[in-house]
Amino acid sequence: MKSLALSLMAALLVSTASAEPTATGDLGLVIERANGSVLLVDQSERAALARIEGLGDLSHASLVYSPDERFAYVFGRDGGLTKVDIVTRSIANRVVQAGNAIGGAISDDGKLVAVSNYEPGGVRVFDADTLEMVLDIPTGSKTIGLVDAPGRKFVFTMWDTGETWIADMSGAEPEITKIPDMGENPYDALITSNGRTYITGLFGEDGLTALDLWDENPQPIRVLPNYGRGQQEMPVYKMPHLEGWALTGPEFVLPAVGHHEVLWVDANTLAETARTKTYGQPVFAMARPDGRQVWVNFAHPLNDTIQVIDTVSKDIIHEFKPGPAVLHMEFTPRGHEIWISVRDAGKVMIYDTHTFEKLREIDADSPSGIFFTARAHKTGL
Amino acid sequence: MADTKPIFGAAVAFALALMSTSAFAEAVNPAELKRLVHQDCGSCHGLTLKGGLGPDLRAETISHYDVDILKTVILDGIPDTAMPPWRPLMTEDEADWVARYLLSPEETE
Numbered sequence: 001m002k003s004l005a006l007s008l009m010a011a012l013l014v015s016t017a018s019a020e021p022t023a024t025g026d027l028g029l030v031i032e033r034a035n036g037s038v039l040l041v042d043q044s045e046r047a048a049l050a051r052i053e054g055l056g057d058l059s060h061a062s063l064v065y066s067p068d069e070r071f072a073y074v075f076g077r078d079g080g081l082t083k084v085d086i087v088t089r090s091i092a093n094r095v096v097q098a099g100n101a102i103g104g105a106i107s108d109d110g111k112l113v114a115v116s117n118y119e120p121g122g123v124r125v126f127d128a129d130t131l132e133m134v135l136d137i138p139t140g141s142k143t144i145g146l147v148d149a150p151g152r153k154f155v156f157t158m159w160d161t162g163e164t165w166i167a168d169m170s171g172a173e174p175e176i177t178k179i180p181d182m183g184e185n186p187y188d189a190l191i192t193s194n195g196r197t198y199i200t201g202l203f204g205e206d207g208l209t210a211l212d213l214w215d216e217n218p219q220p221i222r223v224l225p226n227y228g229r230g231q232q233e234m235p236v237y238k239m240p241h242l243e244g245w246a247l248t249g250p251e252f253v254l255p256a257v258g259h260h261e262v263l264w265v266d267a268n269t270l271a272e273t274a275r276t277k278t279y280g281q282p283v284f285a286m287a288r289p290d291g292r293q294v295w296v297n298f299a300h301p302l303n304d305t306i307q308v309i310d311t312v313s314k315d316i317i318h319e320f321k322p323g324p325a326v327l328h329m330e331f332t333p334r335g336h337e338i339w340i341s342v343r344d345a346g347k348v349m350i351y352d353t354h355t356f357e358k359l360r361e362i363d364a365d366s367p368s369g370i371f372f373t374a375r376a377h378k379t380g381l
Numbered sequence: 382m383a384d385t386k387p388i389f390g391a392a393v394a395f396a397l398a399l400m401s402t403s404a405f406a407e408a409v410n411p412a413e414l415k416r417l418v419h420q421d422c423g424s425c426h427g428l429t430l431k432g433g434l435g436p437d438l439r440a441e442t443i444s445h446y447d448v449d450i451l452k453t454v455i456l457d458g459i460p461d462t463a464m465p466p467w468r469p470l471m472t473e474d475e476a477d478w479v480a481r482y483l484l485s486p487e488e489t490e
Contacts, residue, residue, distance in 0.1 A: 057427070059429075060433065237465055
């Protein structure tokens with residue numbers, strides 16, 4: 001009896017401990033690029049909860065979340081693919097899958113994780129559970145702009161050859177569709193949240209190229225082919241990012257390459273509607289989730305500043321200097337706050353997006369990308 | 382005359398070396414440049430310089446280039462590629478320091 005009572009008590013204790021739930025819906029991870037760690041953060045508490053170490057070279061790292069918001073798949077520059085468990089705050093699995101990687105995506109069903117690589121150039125697809133490779137797609141080119149698309153597809157683009165490939169993973173055998181002539185030196189791409197439009201930015205020529213993925217045979221559609229014509233182009237010290245793309249109701253806002261401006265494009269016709277002059281060359285132009293504001297950061301050496309654009313007037317309504325090397329921004333899912341990583345200050349800074357008041361600073365070691373778990377439920381993020 | 386030329390040349394080289402060493406002391410901040418190399422050059426070439434969108438810049442990979450070539454590439458960029466000219470942001474001495482640092486990181490501390 002005594003031993004039964006004891007074991008019952010032990011069982012009770014254990015179940016109490018394991019029944020303590022970890023809610024992950026307001027959590028996030030911040031990449032600490034210098035030392036290969038990620039910082040687990042809590043949006044509601046505006047606090048860091050834990051540091052998870054051992055993720056390799058995290059310069060230019062990004063991540064995606066599993067549909068249950070428990071696991072993050074972190075894509076490191078050194079080709080490392082690390083599965084982080086944010087409930088146990090530990091590394092669940094890690095493989096070094098290539099020599100030099102640039103980003104990744106997770107399929108709509110959450111079963112496949114794809115990584116795009118510079119060296120060897122191509123895309124590799126992994127089982128999200130085990131991180132075993134299920135498909136290797138060599139492309140013979142540095143591969144950029146990898147996103148997931150509805151129907152268990154991945155879409156990605158070649159820097160060297162200017163092709164976009166669509167890998168359909170829904171059947172027993174993968175099917176690959178190749179679309180040539182996307183333009184010269186595509187540097188990044190985005191997909192709209194409905195999964196219909198894929199847009200790649202071009203470095204080698206003015207403009208962008210779009211694909212309508214609802215089309216049976218998507219064809220390249222040129223967007224703003226002459227946006228910089230006749231103007232002196234400036235040296236580009238940092239490629240813009242399109243992943244934090246901005247859709248503000250009826251328009252996209254896109255960073256111009258080699259110019260101090262953002263470009264406004266009608267989301268339906270893909271025609272230019274306006275331009276807004278900015279402080280420097282934009283790196284990220286990110287819309288607050290409600291679409292009312294766009295926050296823009298800039299390339300070196302003007303990377304200490306942020307400008308906020310009102311999307312109705314298209315005017316800059318606020319400008320401030322959070323500190324040296326503003327690398328990334330992430331809105332809370334409903335947009336009331338924004339978290340900003342200021343690399344050389346060693347801080348993540350949190351601002352109210354309505355009053356622009358600074359609410360909190362969190363210490364972080366060379367912070368770059370900030371990723372909240374709500375991304376788990378968005379196509380292309 | 383023919384005999385004095387090399388000596389003259391060596392003397393000039395020596396004087397130039399002296400000049401550039403003293404210019405270093407005034408015009409170059411090694412800690413700042415090192416940070417620039419890894420953090421800003423690193424956005425294309427990788428934090429560890431093993432390459433990314435831009436090529437591998439580790440000493441063992443680029444040892445066949447001399448300082449002047451690297452310095453020119455840094456200052457003027459490479460047309461029709463993603464390598465921008467850094468001249469607007471950097472002095473000749475700074476570019477020289479960066480080129481030497483890339484070729485022998487240990488000796489340029």
